[in-house]
Amino acid sequence: MVDRISFRLVAGLLAAIGVIMLVAPSVVVVLASFTAGYALRFPPAGFSLRWYQALLFNSPEIVSAFWLSVKLAASATAIGTLLGTTAALALARQRGWARVVEGLFMSPLTIPSLALGLGILMLFNLASAGLSFGSLLAGHIALCAPFVLFTTSASYAQVDPAWLDSSHALGASAWFTFRRVVLPTILPGILSGAFFAFMNSFDNVALSLFLSDGRSEVLPIRLWHIIEDSLDVRAAAASGLLIAATLLATLLMERVAGVSKHLR
Amino acid sequence: MSQGRSWLLAVPMGAVFTVFVAAPLLLIAFVSLHNDAGLTQAGLHAYAKFAGDAYNRGVLTDTLLLAAETVALTVLLGYPVAGLYMAWPKCRRVLMFLTILPLLTSTVVRSFAWVVILGNQGLINRTLISLGAIDAPVHLLYTPGAVAIALAQIELPLMVLPLIAALSGIDASLMDASHALGAGPWRSFRRITVPLSLPGLLTGTLLVFTGAASALITQTLVGGGRLMYMPFYIYEEAIQAQDFPFAAALAIILLISIVLIVTALNALGRRSRAFVRG
Numbered sequence: 001m002v003d004r005i006s007f008r009l010v011a012g013l014l015a016a017i018g019v020i021m022l023v024a025p026s027v028v029v030v031l032a033s034f035t036a037g038y039a040l041r042f043p044p045a046g047f048s049l050r051w052y053q054a055l056l057f058n059s060p061e062i063v064s065a066f067w068l069s070v071k072l073a074a075s076a077t078a079i080g081t082l083l084g085t086t087a088a089l090a091l092a093r094q095r096g097w098a099r100v101v102e103g104l105f106m107s108p109l110t111i112p113s114l115a116l117g118l119g120i121l122m123l124f125n126l127a128s129a130g131l132s133f134g135s136l137l138a139g140h141i142a143l144c145a146p147f148v149l150f151t152t153s154a155s156y157a158q159v160d161p162a163w164l165d166s167s168h169a170l171g172a173s174a175w176f177t178f179r180r181v182v183l184p185t186i187l188p189g190i191l192s193g194a195f196f197a198f199m200n201s202f203d204n205v206a207l208s209l210f211l212s213d214g215r216s217e218v219l220p221i222r223l224w225h226i227i228e229d230s231l232d233v234r235a236a237a238a239s240g241l242l243i244a245a246t247l248l249a250t251l252l253m254e255r256v257a258g259v260s261k262h263l264r
Numbered sequence: 265m266s267q268g269r270s271w272l273l274a275v276p277m278g279a280v281f282t283v284f285v286a287a288p289l290l291l292i293a294f295v296s297l298h299n300d301a302g303l304t305q306a307g308l309h310a311y312a313k314f315a316g317d318a319y320n321r322g323v324l325t326d327t328l329l330l331a332a333e334t335v336a337l338t339v340l341l342g343y344p345v346a347g348l349y350m351a352w353p354k355c356r357r358v359l360m361f362l363t364i365l366p367l368l369t370s371t372v373v374r375s376f377a378w379v380v381i382l383g384n385q386g387l388i389n390r391t392l393i394s395l396g397a398i399d400a401p402v403h404l405l406y407t408p409g410a411v412a413i414a415l416a417q418i419e420l421p422l423m424v425l426p427l428i429a430a431l432s433g434i435d436a437s438l439m440d441a442s443h444a445l446g447a448g449p450w451r452s453f454r455r456i457t458v459p460l461s462l463p464g465l466l467t468g469t470l471l472v473f474t475g476a477a478s479a480l481i482t483q484t485l486v487g488g489g490r491l492m493y494m495p496f497y498i499y500e501e502a503i504q505a506q507d508f509p510f511a512a513a514l515a516i517i518l519l520i521s522i523v524l525i526v527t528a529l530n531a532l533g534r535r536s537r538a539f540v541r542g
Contacts, residue, residue, distance in 0.1 A: 003448035015344035018424075021417045022345075022362050025377030026369060028387060032380050041385035087277035090270050101274065105281050110470070111289070112478030112522075114495050115515045118502055119288025122295055122512070142284040145277055196368075203370045205481050209499060220372045220481075227376050227485055236380070239373040246369045250361070260360050263367075263425050 033236035076140035084148025117210035148193035155189025296512035310513035334476035337416035342423035406488030430464025
């Protein structure tokens with residue numbers, strides 16, 4: 001009996017701490033961003049939207065960093081989705097060597113992107129190619145494609161080979177079968193992978209740190225420098241907007257593509 | 265698309281992988297084995313430089329220790345959270361959402377949150393002061409403990425998700441049987457839940473250990489300028505010092521350390537599994 005109570009108590013307490021840990025940091029940042037004072041503190045001094053105003057109307061360098069990040073993540077996701085989807089179609093139903101190749105293709109999911117960034121930088125140096133948006137994009141594509149390959153492969157495994165045979169037997173062309181049978185089944189997988197790819201690319205600092213030229217600075221690096229240098233409250237306002245955007249995008253993608261299924 | 269030529273579809277990804285993943289990683293190994301940035305003289309100078317200075321070894325040890333502490337904390341909190349998910353079917357959607365959301369939220373934002381919580385004007389110090397427990401703010405930020413706690417929060421979803429997957433695969437009647445045979449919950453947890461969820465635990469450990477050891481942003485924001493870990497050291501040596509062979513050697517040493525530790529854990533896990541079955 002004592003055993004049972006102690007187990008419940010300890011497990012319950014730790015689970016409560018765990019759930020609070022998951023949620024609390026975001027809540028704290030959002031609350032702190034509404035402060036009326038000059039300094040970042042918690043609980044905040046008064047309530048105002050002044051830092052959001054300062055962020056949106058008086059911070060051209062943060063706004064331009066945001067647009068660069070959007071452009072970079074969107075381009076890398078678009079190209080990465082094309083690469084990941086086609087690779088999944090080629091490899092998912094094969095045995096033997098294809099499993100090894102797929103494992104290799106997905107390795108950027110576990111290799112620290114810091115190492116990848118350093119390596120690609122040295123590659124560009126070796127080829128005497130200067131850094132540009134292109135070098136940044138190359139690194140981010142290498143990061144994005146594996147996410148789509150991962151989720152699309154899993155979805156493609158659900159396509160029953162018998163469907164393809166019946167479609168073929170009924171006279172459908174390969175392209176028609178792909179569009180009407182395969183694509184509807186794997187689309188949630190593709191969308192989920194693209195979503196994870198976009199969020200990861202948008203958030204990635206290590207690759208951008210090594211691969212961007214001096215003039216272009218992506219949003220997470222801009223925010224990182226602001227927080228390191230001055231603890232400016234605008235960083236909290238930017239964080240508040242990012243948290244809100246992530247929340248909305250995740251809710252939407254959960255509805256459209258059931259993204260959480262792909263993480264279990 | 266005929267079955268015979270469908271592998272052609274993997275060619276574009278293969279090309280990108282070869283040029284922007286495989287070649288860069290091989291290049292790191294290649295450059296690390298040269299004594300000068302011009303790559304004219306092959307040698308082990310960079311590795312000798314690393315091994316010869318106690319400071320370098322200290323940075324590596326601190327980084328691996330930090331990752332190990334983070335793993336321990338995420339296991340401690342991850343099992344109860346995953347258990348809550350299993351025990352409470354009504355709240356699964358909400359719990360799953362709460363787990364995934366931080367994973368998708370910007371790492372800079374989540375590290376920044378810990379600066380706000382642990383700072384001198386932060387949540388913990390101001391609460392303690394208003395409770396009268398302390399008179400002046402305690403230095404919490406910029407300590408190794410703070411970095412471990414922040415990283416544990418940031419990496420927690422990567423431990424919870426594989427644990428949920430593993431726990432879902434355990435036959436519930438095993439727990440009933442264990443209970444009927446007189447085992448208490450602690451014993452059942454130790455003898456049934458942990459051994460059977462070991463694959464999930466190992467996956468989570470791999471993800472969390474790798475993530476924590478290479479978490480440049482959290483380490484610099486919560487750790488401050490005086491705590492040095494491998495990721496920022498690599499960046500500093502490559503970009504500020506322009507010592508590419510040494511930066512490459514640091515990266516290789518970090519990668520190999522991670523792989524060795526994770527492989528050792530996997531081997532250990534497989535042995536204990538054999539023991540459970542045997």
